[in-house]
Amino acid sequence: MALRIIYDILALTGVCAAFAVLLVIAQKFLSNYGEMKININGKRDLTVKGGNSLLSSLGDQQIFIPSACGGRGSCGACKCKVTEGGGPLLPTEKPLLSKAELADGIRLSCQVKVKSDISIVIPESIFNIRKYKARVAEIIDYTYDTKGITFELLEPSKIDFKAGQYVQIETKPYAKMKQKVVRAYSISSKPEDEKTLQLIIRLVPEGICTTWVHNYLQLGEEVNLTGPYGDFYLRDTNADVIFVAGGSGKAPIKSMLEHLEVVGTDRKMTYFFGARTTKDLYLTEYMQHFEKALPDFTYVPVLSHATPEENWQGKTGFVMPFFKDAIRDPKNTEAYLCGSPGMIAAVTKSLVEHGLAADKIYYDSFG
Amino acid sequence: MVSLRIRYITTVLDDIMKQTPQEIKIDKRMQPGVITLSGFLGDDTRHYHEIIETDEQTLENLGKTPEEIADRMQYFTDASWNSYDTPLEIENKFVVETEVVRGKLPCPFSHPGVYRKAVTRLTNTELGLTISWSSLNLHMIKEHHFFEGSGSVFRIEPELLVKVLF
Numbered sequence: 001m002a003l004r005i006i007y008d009i010l011a012l013t014g015v016c017a018a019f020a021v022l023l024v025i026a027q028k029f030l031s032n033y034g035e036m037k038i039n040i041n042g043k044r045d046l047t048v049k050g051g052n053s054l055l056s057s058l059g060d061q062q063i064f065i066p067s068a069c070g071g072r073g074s075c076g077a078c079k080c081k082v083t084e085g086g087g088p089l090l091p092t093e094k095p096l097l098s099k100a101e102l103a104d105g106i107r108l109s110c111q112v113k114v115k116s117d118i119s120i121v122i123p124e125s126i127f128n129i130r131k132y133k134a135r136v137a138e139i140i141d142y143t144y145d146t147k148g149i150t151f152e153l154l155e156p157s158k159i160d161f162k163a164g165q166y167v168q169i170e171t172k173p174y175a176k177m178k179q180k181v182v183r184a185y186s187i188s189s190k191p192e193d194e195k196t197l198q199l200i201i202r203l204v205p206e207g208i209c210t211t212w213v214h215n216y217l218q219l220g221e222e223v224n225l226t227g228p229y230g231d232f233y234l235r236d237t238n239a240d241v242i243f244v245a246g247g248s249g250k251a252p253i254k255s256m257l258e259h260l261e262v263v264g265t266d267r268k269m270t271y272f273f274g275a276r277t278t279k280d281l282y283l284t285e286y287m288q289h290f291e292k293a294l295p296d297f298t299y300v301p302v303l304s305h306a307t308p309e310e311n312w313q314g315k316t317g318f319v320m321p322f323f324k325d326a327i328r329d330p331k332n333t334e335a336y337l338c339g340s341p342g343m344i345a346a347v348t349k350s351l352v353e354h355g356l357a358a359d360k361i362y363y364d365s366f367g
Numbered sequence: 368m369v370s371l372r373i374r375y376i377t378t379v380l381d382d383i384m385k386q387t388p389q390e391i392k393i394d395k396r397m398q399p400g401v402i403t404l405s406g407f408l409g410d411d412t413r414h415y416h417e418i419i420e421t422d423e424q425t426l427e428n429l430g431k432t433p434e435e436i437a438d439r440m441q442y443f444t445d446a447s448w449n450s451y452d453t454p455l456e457i458e459n460k461f462v463v464e465t466e467v468v469r470g471k472l473p474c475p476f477s478h479p480g481v482y483r484k485a486v487t488r489l490t491n492t493e494l495g496l497t498i499s500w501s502s503l504n505l506h507m508i509k510e511h512h513f514f515e516g517s518g519s520v521f522r523i524e525p526e527l528l529v530k531v532l533f
Contacts, residue, residue, distance in 0.1 A: 068481065074473035075481045095479035177400035183470060204468045204484060206404045206520055246452075248469065274452065304452045318451060340467040341483075346451035366469040 039084075039119040048114060054080070055109040064129040065122065066168075066229050070182055071110035078109040085118030130156060132167075132225045136217060137196060142282035145203040146248060147214060148188065150196055151225065158194040159227070161187060163234045163259040164252040164336070164364075167197065167227030171212045183209035186338070186364065187228065188251035190258035197225075200251040232364040234259065235334060239360070242326060242335040243271040244319055244347050249338030250283065252364060256336065261293045268296040270326035272319040274343065276305040278312055298326070320350040330355030337363040389477070390416075396475040407475055407507075409518025422514045425525045436525070437509030439532045440500055444487045462490040472503050476511050491531045498523060498531050 033050025038057060040046065048057040055071050055078050058064070069075035076096030082105055093108045112118075134151035142148055153159060161167075166186045173179065189198035204210045217223075234256040243253045253271060260267075271290075275281050287299040302319045306312040315322060327333055335351050337344050344365045352358055386394070397415060399406035411418060426433060447455050447465040454464040464487070471481035482502040490497040504521050507513040515522040 068471060069473055072473065074477075074479065075471065076479075092479060175400070176404070176406075179401070185469075202468070204470065207468075207470065207484070208400070208404050209470075211404055276452065340451075342449050342451040342465070342467065345449040366467060 033115050036114045037117040038114065039117070041121055041124075042119070050114050050116075052114060053110050054082075054086075054107075054112040054114055054118065054120070057114050058109065062130065063122075063126060064131065064226050065109050065126060066129075067110060068168075068182065068184065069110075070180075073108060073111050076108065079106050080109045081105050081121040082107045082112060083119045083121060085114075085116045086112045087115060128160060129227060129229065130159070132156060132159065132227075134197075134223055134225050136219050136221045136223065138198075139217070139219060142200065143280060145214075146200060146282060147203075148198055148200050149213060149217070150189070150198045151223065152196050154222070159197060160194065161191050161197075161228035163187075163191055163255040164232045164362075165228040165230045166232075166252075166364075167199070167225045168229065169199070169209065169213075170224040170226075171209050172216075172223070174212055174216045177208060177212070181208050182226075184229065186230075186232075186248075186251040186255070188254045190255055190262060192259065192262045200248050200254070202248040230364070232336070232338070232362055234336065235362070237334065238267060238332075240328060240333040241267055241269040242323065242333060242351065242356075243269065244274070244335065244337045244339070244343070245271075246274040246339035246343050247280070249343075249364070249366070252338050253336065254283065254287075257287075257290050257294070257297075261290065266295050268328065269294065270298045270300060272322065272326075273299070273301045274319050274339070275301065275303055277303060278306065278310045300326075318346070320347060323350055323354055327354050327356070331357070333360065335361045335363075337361065337365075339366065341365045393476055396477070402472055402475055403520075405520050407513075407519055407521075408516035409520075409522055411516030411518060413516070415513065415516070418514070418516050419512050422525050423512055426529070429526065429529045431525075431529050433508050433512040436528050436532065437505055440487070440505050440508070440528075443489050443532075444485070444500075444502070444505060447487060448485075460491060460493045462492060464488055474503065474506060474510075476507070476513075478506070478510060482506055489531065494531065496527070496531050498527060 035047050036050040038046040038048055046061050048061065053071060055065055055067060065078045065080055067075065067078040073092045079101065086107055090111050093111050096108060097106055132153050133155045134153050136149060137152040138150035140148040166184050168182045168184050171181050185199040185201055187197050188200045189196065201210055201213045203214045232252060245253045250273060271287065281301055284301060290297050291299060300315060300322060302315045302317065302322065303312050304317060306316055333356055335356060337347055344363050348361050351361055394415065396402055397407040408415065423433065443463045444465055446457055447463045450464060454462045456462055465485055467483060467485040470484045472484060473481050485502045486499050488497060488499045500523055501521055504523065514525055
């Protein structure tokens with residue numbers, strides 16, 4: 001009886017293996033699309049091997065469309081306009097595209113297969129996105145749950161980004177984690193440090209990447225990064241500035257201030273940093289040094305849940321009541337906000353009530 | 368010993384062959400380290416179908432549906448989503464706040480879209496009980512009637528939900 005079962009299992013395995021071999025052979029001959037052309041923005045032709053996804057075909061040519069799920073068709077981040085080719089819209093794409101996007105020919109590049117010549121339109125800024133090999137050069141504990149990680153870029157050895165943009169970091173397998181994941185973090189160092197970059201990463205319970213960074217990442221370890229991404233960056237104007245951040249939202253603001261310290265500015269700037277208790281404050285002295293380094297800069301930490309035992313002498317409550325004194329000309333003031341959607345919504349509402357134009361309020365809502 | 372091992376192998380093969388490719392994919396996505404660090408099944412050895420069926424039965428006995436539960440959870444999450452760092456008092460007996468951190472998660476059932484990493488914490492002050500759920504919990508309860516396996520970090524017992532939410 002036992003032998004009979006073993007023979008049956010072996011026979012079944014054999015049949016499955018034979019089908020698998022047949023499938024591989026069939027795919028080789030029937031699914032060979034040959035070489036295809038991808039025309040980008042009507043200016044540039046790429047020759048790629050047909051049959052792969054548009055996202056991976058572009059990646060092979062060092063053109064990196066942002067993607068948060070690694071091409072699994074679940075995040076909807078890898079949108080691009082397909083003007084010719086691309087095949088019919090797939091059911092996997094439709095739920096992730098708005099009516100306007102569908103009408104405009106927007107597709108998910110991870111779902112579009114390059115089976116014919118194809119024409120696409122992508123922002124010029126995407127050509128600046130590169131994949132970097134980097135080495136962990138420094139790890140600093142900023143708070144009980146927040147670390148600053150500095151990476152030395154190895155290949156390529158320099159990065160060109162705007163203060164406020166972000167990169168994606170690729171984890172390595174660890175503990176029960178068998179596969180890599182990719183996560184986005186704002187760059188907290190200045191663009192002028194082109195050979196290194198720093199990220200500020202807060203530990204998120206059950207977070208695959210943050211757990212890896214906090215508990216497994218070692219000094220000297222090599223990692224892969226891609227970037228820079230994002231349209232949250234400091235605008236080159238003479239307008240006054242209100243910065244508002246909470247938690248790890250301090251990262252892009254730090255980058256902007258360091259950049260302004262290098263290039264010089266006489267803009268009036270006020271930075272409100274919202275935290276719950278003194279335990280959540282970090283880089284306070286470093287932020288205060290900008291009050292001396294920049295001619296008209298004020299750093300205002302505000303605690304919402306300070307306890308009497310903390311003996312906090314600074315401002316308390318929400319940051320919004322303090323805007324009035326910081327805004328001298330609302331028509332000539334920009335705001336840069338980084339934090340949770342709740343913080344962004346409350347602060348934006350207040351700034352608009354103070355007379356700031358909504359289109360001069362730039363934010364990164366931890367998306 | 369040999370016959371026991373063969374019986375185990377045939378049971379496992381039998382289980383695998385009973386599942387559709389989609390079910391195998393879902394099961395894989397629920398394992399630790401795929402979407403979340405600890406996965407969605409905890410130390411529960413049951414198939415996710417069985418977990419769903421048991422929890423549906425529990426709710427039926429309590430006179431509630433997963434949709435009613437999810438709608439009530441959504442109500443509290445929506446109310447607190449835009450509150451800034453302050454718990455909200457609702458209906459004179461609930462205190463609720465939602466914390467959002469950076470990042471999004473996909474659904475293990477391969478639903479299109481991603482769900483923000485947000486945790487809503489609700490306290491029923493009359494009962495002195497507090498429960499928490501994530502945006503993904505809410506989606507999985509509403510669309511898949513899945514409350515996660517026992518021992519899972521974000522498992523919420525249906526009985527407790529019914530007790531605290533209403």
